[in-house]
Amino acid sequence: xxxxxxxxxxxxxxxxxxxxxxxxxxxxxxxxxxxxxxxxxxxxxxxxxxxxxxxxxxxxxxxxxxxxxxxxxxxxxxxxxxxxxxxxxxxxxxxxxxxxxxxxxxxxxxxxxxxxxxxxxxxxxxxxxxxxxxxxxxxxxxxxxxxxxxxxxxxxxxxxxxxxxxxxxxxxxxxxxxxxxxxxxxxxxxxxxxxxxxxxxxxxxxxxxxxxxxxxxxxxxxxxxxxxxxxxxxxxxxxxxxxxxxxxxxxxx
Amino acid sequence: xxxxxxxxxxxxxxxxxxxxxxxxxxxxxxxxxxxxxxxxxxxxxxxxxxxxxxxxxxxxxxxxxxxxxxxxxxxxxxxxxxxxxxxxxxxxxxxxxxxxxxxxxxxxxxxxxxxxxxxxxxxxxxxxxxxxxxxxxxxxxxxxxxxxxxxxxxxxxxxxxxxxxxxxxxxxxxxxxxxxxxxxxxxxxxxxxxxxxxxxxxxxxxxxxxxxxxxxxxxxxxxxxxxxxxxxxxxxxxxxxxxxxxxxxxxxxxxxxxxxxxxxxxxxxxxxxxxxxxxxxxxxxxxxxxxxxxxxxxxxxxxxxxxxxxxxxx
Numbered sequence: 001x002x003x004x005x006x007x008x009x010x011x012x013x014x015x016x017x018x019x020x021x022x023x024x025x026x027x028x029x030x031x032x033x034x035x036x037x038x039x040x041x042x043x044x045x046x047x048x049x050x051x052x053x054x055x056x057x058x059x060x061x062x063x064x065x066x067x068x069x070x071x072x073x074x075x076x077x078x079x080x081x082x083x084x085x086x087x088x089x090x091x092x093x094x095x096x097x098x099x100x101x102x103x104x105x106x107x108x109x110x111x112x113x114x115x116x117x118x119x120x121x122x123x124x125x126x127x128x129x130x131x132x133x134x135x136x137x138x139x140x141x142x143x144x145x146x147x148x149x150x151x152x153x154x155x156x157x158x159x160x161x162x163x164x165x166x167x168x169x170x171x172x173x174x175x176x177x178x179x180x181x182x183x184x185x186x187x188x189x190x191x192x193x194x195x196x197x198x199x200x201x202x203x204x205x206x207x208x209x210x211x212x213x214x215x216x217x218x219x220x221x222x223x224x225x226x227x228x229x230x231x232x233x234x235x236x237x238x239x240x241x242x243x244x245x246x247x248x249x250x251x252x253x
Numbered sequence: 254x255x256x257x258x259x260x261x262x263x264x265x266x267x268x269x270x271x272x273x274x275x276x277x278x279x280x281x282x283x284x285x286x287x288x289x290x291x292x293x294x295x296x297x298x299x300x301x302x303x304x305x306x307x308x309x310x311x312x313x314x315x316x317x318x319x320x321x322x323x324x325x326x327x328x329x330x331x332x333x334x335x336x337x338x339x340x341x342x343x344x345x346x347x348x349x350x351x352x353x354x355x356x357x358x359x360x361x362x363x364x365x366x367x368x369x370x371x372x373x374x375x376x377x378x379x380x381x382x383x384x385x386x387x388x389x390x391x392x393x394x395x396x397x398x399x400x401x402x403x404x405x406x407x408x409x410x411x412x413x414x415x416x417x418x419x420x421x422x423x424x425x426x427x428x429x430x431x432x433x434x435x436x437x438x439x440x441x442x443x444x445x446x447x448x449x450x451x452x453x454x455x456x457x458x459x460x461x462x463x464x465x466x467x468x469x470x471x472x473x474x475x476x477x478x479x480x481x482x483x484x485x486x487x488x489x490x491x492x493x494x495x496x497x498x499x500x501x502x503x504x505x506x507x508x509x510x511x512x513x514x515x516x517x518x519x520x521x522x523x524x525x526x527x528x529x530x531x532x533x534x535x536x537x538x539x540x541x542x543x544x545x546x547x548x549x550x551x552x553x554x555x556x557x558x559x560x561x562x563x564x565x566x567x
Contacts, residue, residue: 011355015348022343093338100303100333101397103356 008103012111020081020115030076031123034069038127041065042135049135054196055223063223066127066137068191070150071215073123075186077116078157079164079178085112086165087174096253105252113158120154138223146221152232153214156239160210162246189215207231210238255316256281256401256432257302262311264297271297273456275311281400284423284433286447288440290552294456295436296336299403302434303333317400329357332399332431334390336406340378346389347374350396357397366392370422384415391422395431402426405436420445440544454552464544471547474500477515477525479534484511489529498524 020026042048042061051057055064086109089095095105131137140146164181168174187193188202189211195203206212213234217227255278264272272294279285289295300306302313304327317330340349350367354360367374370388372381381389387407394402404423408416423446427433435446443450444464452459452467460467485493485504493502499517515525522539531537 008356011352015344015352018348019341019343089341092340093335094340096335097338097340097393099305100328100335100394101353101356102328102358 005107009107009110009114012103012107013114016108016111017115017118020119026081030073030081030119031126033076034073034123035126035130037072038066038069038131039134042131042137058223061131061135062137063219064190064194066131067215067218067222068189069127069131070124070218071153071189071211072186072191073127074120074150074154074157074214075182075189075211077120078154078159078161079182079185080175081119082112082116082158082161083165083168083174083178084171086162087168087171090165090251090253091171093253099252109162109250113162116158116161117154120150124150140222141224142221142226145226146218149214149217149221149227149232149235152235152239153210153217156210156214156235156242159239159242159246162250163242166246166249166251185209185211188212191215208234210235213238254281255279255314257285257316257434258312258314259298259302260312260314262298262301262313263309264294264301264306265309270456272301272308275451275453275456275458277451277458277461279401279432279434280449281316281432282427282430283448284427284435284446286443286450287434287436287453288438288443288450288548289453290438293453293552295453296405298453299333299405299434299436300335303331303403304328305333315401329359329397330400332394332397332402334387334394334402334404334407336409338390339386340389342377342379344378345374346372346376346378346381349378349389350374350392353393354396359398361396361398363392363396366395369425371418382415384411384418387411387415387419388422391419391426395426399431401432401434403434403436407435407437408439408442416442440548444544452548452551459551467547467551468542468544471550472542474516474518474542475521476540477517477521477537478512478540479537480512481533482535485513485529492528493525496524496528 038061042065048061048065049059052060055062089108095108098105098108128137128139132139161178164174164177168177188206188209189195190198190206195206195212195216198206203212207216207230213231217231217235220227220231257279259278260276262272262275263270275294275298277285287295287298297306301308302315315327315331317327346367347363350363354363364374370385370392372385372389372392376385378386378389391402391404391407394404407423408419411419420442423433423435427446433446435442437443447464449461449463450467451461460470462470490502490504493499493515496517498519498521499515501517502513502515505512505514515521517524
């Protein structure tokens with residue numbers, strides 16, 4: 001029974017992955033854009049590749065900028081790609097049709113989570129790999145910590161995406177809400193104003209947002225002495241709270 | 254032997270009663286229609302049969318599996334095509350069918366189903382016409398080789414050509430021995446496809462009968478209308494009225510020609526031509542009670558038999 005379920009989940013995920021690859025916008029914003037930004041800005045902006053004493057002698061491109069691009073990919077998937085697809089599936093009766101078969105509609109949800117994690121892994125591998133190749137970005141100083149932060153942060157962002165999908169009445173609202181949340185959350189992560197340059201109060205606020213904690217933990221795992229407990233706790237809290245709320249509020253039709 | 258038995262089904266949503274009291278049984282291998290106006294409770298009824306909703310009261314028995322058709326086994330044996338269920342735009346016909354086939358223990362040959370429905374395996378869902386989408390929907394309902402297929406408002410919104418093609422598909426499903434539960438509000442569809450039909454109005458079953466039986470219940474009267482060159486003689490009119498098949502005969506006088514309307518039952522035409530030479534009749538036409546009349550008479554208490562226009566339900 002378990003193997004039959006796994007087999008069905010793999011079949012659904014394979015089809016969902018193909019559908020994802022047929023959406024040029026999704027592939028562009030989640031994979032191409034972060035990698036392209038890292039390579040082009042990293043190669044052209046003066047100072048990005050100079051050793052920075054305020055970063056302990058690292059270059060800006062090494063940890064802070066690379067971690068922002070990893071975060072951008074995960075945030076795009078969690079706040080935009082995942083909820084948009086799920087709400088469209090609910091709106092158009094795809095989930096309802098599935099409920100008429102022996103497969104539970106939850107399988108489609110699991111498949112969607114699976115492929116979004118898969119796409120995030122691919123985008124992150126490309127970011128780190130091509131960054132290393134073209135810009136000399138060193139591999140994560142603590143790989144296991146980096147992997148752990150990546151999983152925890154992705155879980156938190158996808159859980160928030162599930163919650164958005166659960167409460168949004170239709171696909172227009174979920175797209176608008178996703179975009180409206182994305183910009184402040186990227187700002188708080190330090191996308192435009194790096195966290196070390198933020199005023200103290202703003203940085204304290206940022207510590208408790210999912211993206212602020214995720215971005216700092218990624219930076220610390222990439223180039224620093226490992227993530228801080230507070231950021232891991234914040235990510236776990238967001239993952240748990242959003243996940244539970246989504247599970248309670250999700251409507252299948 | 255009945256494959257579906259619905260006994261005093263009732264379904265309420267809070268204070269709103271969707272289905273008041275519905276009972277019927279469906280024999281194995283028949284096409285059983287459920288007709289009614291919008292909001293009559295048709296869809297809720299079949300959703301309960303399909304196991305998608307839990308009845309508030311009453312029982313539904315499906316003789317489809319060893320465990321009495323419960324849970325996953327019911328989903329294996331009952332294929333469902335619901336209203337307003339679409340697929341992702343970018344999915345191809347072949348992908349959707351092979352994916353859905355993998356959900357079942359004994360799937361049908363999905364390539365044959367697609368060929369039967371006249372579908373191109375490589376076409377994306379977004380590029381399909383309304384008729385093709387409906388036929389894909391039917392194919393998806395059949396891909397698990399179910400014993401019962403529930404088809405809800407199959408041809409609503411289709412053009413006449415697409416409707417006909419979909420009807421042929423349903424006929425072929427029946428020929429394979431699949432029992433079909435068909436929800437519709439098109440009387441033409443009922444006449445074409447259904448062996449028996451339940452008429453539902455305001456959450457209750459008003460009648461269960463064959464399409465012909467429903468027409469007979471609504472009077473089943475026929476009328477012969479024709480004109481004559483010379484007015485009929487008194488003897489001719491008396492002779493017509495004396496026929497056992499004739500219930501009434503009226504002659505409307507004109508100057509040199511009268512319109513004659515003869516109402517009756519049975520083989521009215523043969524009986525009338527036996528006493529009145531057909532050569533006397535001009536512009537002979539025959540009117541009979543239609544299934545539309547029967548449907549309206551059963552579902553609308555204000556509908557009298559006097560006005561006959563068959564109006565389409567919106």
